[in-house]
Amino acid sequence: MxxxxxxxxxxxxxxxxxxxxxxxxxxxxxxxxxxxxxxxxxxxxxxxxxxxxxxNGSARHLRRASTGTIGLHVPEVLTRSSYYMSFVFGVVEQAARHDYDVTLITSGQRRPRPPRVDGLVLGDPLGGDPVVESLMATGLPTVSCERFPGDRQADGVVWSEHAGMLARLLGHLRSAGAARPALIVAGDESDWAASLHRGYLGWCAEQGVAPLVRRVSFDATGDEVRAAARDLLRSEPLDALVCAPAGAATEVAPLLREAGGDVLLASCVDGAATRLADPPITAIDLRPREAGASCAELLFELLAGAAQAGTERVHPIELAVRASTSR
Amino acid sequence: MxxxxxxxxxxxxxxxxxxxxxxxxxxxxxxxxxxxxxxxxxxxxxxxxxxxxxxNGSARHLRRASTGTIGLHVPEVLTRSSYYMSFVFGVVEQAARHDYDVTLITSGQRRPRPPRVDGLVLGDPLGGDPVVESLMATGLPTVSCERFPGDRQADGVVWSEHAGMLARLLGHLRSAGAARPALIVAGDESDWAASLHRGYLGWCAEQGVAPLVRRVSFDATGDEVRAAARDLLRSEPLDALVCAPAGAATEVAPLLREAGGDVLLASCVDGAATRLADPPITAIDLRPREAGASCAELLFELLAGAAQAGTERVHPIELAVRASTSR
DNA sequence: TTCTGATGCCGGAACGTTCCGGCAAAGGTT
DNA sequence: AACCTTTGCCGGAACGTTCCGGCATCAGAA
Structure with a gap:
């Protein structure tokens, strides 16, 4: 009724x-x-x-000097749209549990006023994005998923052990027989990409393996990663390949198959595509929906005074071992 | 300063x-x-x-009996995340031009209250979604991108000539030498898929061609569309294939290449993947960002009384002819 | 001179909810 | 009986902006 x-x-x-x-x-x-x-x-x-x-929300929030809304910013990188959509949905659902709305903020927006929100979630903030910079300058309670590249961090940070998980993946590849796993990864405008790269170099140093890296753009296209893979295939005997950019592994899988040689393949971003590929591709499950929810939750704690500025939370990620890394 | x-x-x-x-x-x-x-x-x-x-937005909107916010609902179909993200960005940016915020509404939300918004945009409403049904029951001014499957429509509808454009694509395939182009398409829970299917059948009847269709789910995985393509390859000589589901064409491209036979390939959803594939894949550019902006604009016209309930707008879409459909 | 209309200001009240502190009643203790 | 504490209500004012209609002044027309 x-x-x-x-x-x-x-x-x-x-x-x-x-x-x-x-x-x-x-x-x-x-x-x-x-x-x-x-x-x-x-x-x-x-x-x-x-x-x-x-x-009436307007009346309530006028009286309370609040808005009942949090702002969510995600980069407009369509190759990562699957990850970001999941992240967004996680934030929205967690916000709903707190009776908060989520208003989207994009980097393409030109607007003359600060967002009318109580706080901010920054999904995967990229260095050099002026909108992200201005959002961080608002002074609003802010939570970022992964660190912001540079010295200045949001009030709360939810981050994952990417380097550690990559080391585990590399170890797995090693024990599956790969002597020298290669890495395709983006540049340092993303903290995530930067820590993967660092982790890879660290692991190679530790294992006495000569690094084998190809850098691509953060929003690398299928062709770009295929070109990088081809380059690797041409220049070295390739026994294993880890693709960091979202969607990259499924883009190179046919290529590696054609090339023969039984190259093990893994991805640093899991999703339906890696799960359902044939063979299923071993991947690091970043659990974006849960990451979104976790970021939102930390923001609500900050807003409620239940957490302090400077709080960091580790978001658990998982290694999903599948057929692409077994012989 | x-x-x-x-x-x-x-x-x-x-x-x-x-x-x-x-x-x-x-x-x-x-x-x-x-x-x-x-x-x-x-x-x-x-x-x-x-x-x-x-x-102070709360004060302003309390006085005006408004919220300054529109709600946007998109289905949580990750295979279409690229399209939806673009659509979302289009809505958000157009709303910003009207000094409106966009709050996201997901079908996964369980919330006890109606959205605090002035109006609603429904991106690609799917039949059978109870959240979409309840949103349409709010009585708020509502604009849908594509029609709602069924008798009841939103106050405003922005739709595209999918059947017409598909006929044009089929004609193009015909003139490129394809005698009997096949279609992989989703079921009728989406008005878009339904009109593609109808358009294909109509074109076949008109041209005296026996239809060659495989139905897949709206959120079909790569494997699902590959299975459909394999089935087509097995059962008939295949000279051309049109894939309706987003991302499907790039999923089957390697398969068709392996099968030989020089099958022409086209997609009903364009994106970076189809544009940048090798060879680039002929596709129907749905222009999602512009569609989003157009939906938002119509909603603002409805809200301002500058448009009437029942208004329909045709959103232009384009056929991008590329190398995948030439011999 | 008087009246009318236009211009450009003004204060009060409204919007709907929450916060704050007052007060009545009841029960318990001295 | 008097005092204190607790419980459970209450009205007024606040939040910040907009809407409404009043009013003063000036210029032009009758």
């Missing part, structure tokens, strides 16, 4: 009058605040339900 | 006092409403700029 539809909006005053209490009591009863008896609370709740009362 | 930072919020009262006018005059001056002299307007604007005045 939706409630009676009238031309008069159902306000807290309507509910209070119908329940025979003051507006303050009605408000307190519905919000669980103040000192209201359980019987009165139930009676008011019933009236509100019956009338289909929905609090 | 950001303006002097004090602990006291800069309100319209602050600006008015500083400019030596009433709050009403200050408000009217900044909004271009009321009857305010040009000199007074300029003076107030200068004070506002200097003080870094930003209107």
């Amino acid at each position: 939706r409630g009676v539809q009238t031309d008069e909006p159902v306000t807290i005053l309507t509910v209070a009058k119908e329940a025979g209490v003051s507006k303050t009591t009605a408000s307190d009863a519905l919000r669980g605040s103040g000192r209201v008896s359980e019987a009165t609370r139930a009676a008011v709740a019933q009236v509100a339900e019956r009338l289909g009362y929905v609090p | 950001r303006g002097v930072q004090t602990d006291e919020p800069v309100t319209i009262l602050t600006v008015a006092k500083e400019a030596g006018v009433s709050k009403t005059t200050a408000s009217d001056a900044l909004r271009g409403s009321g009857r305010v002299s040009e000199a007074t307007r300029a003076a107030v604007a200068q004070v506002a700029e200097r003080l870094g005045y930003v209107p």
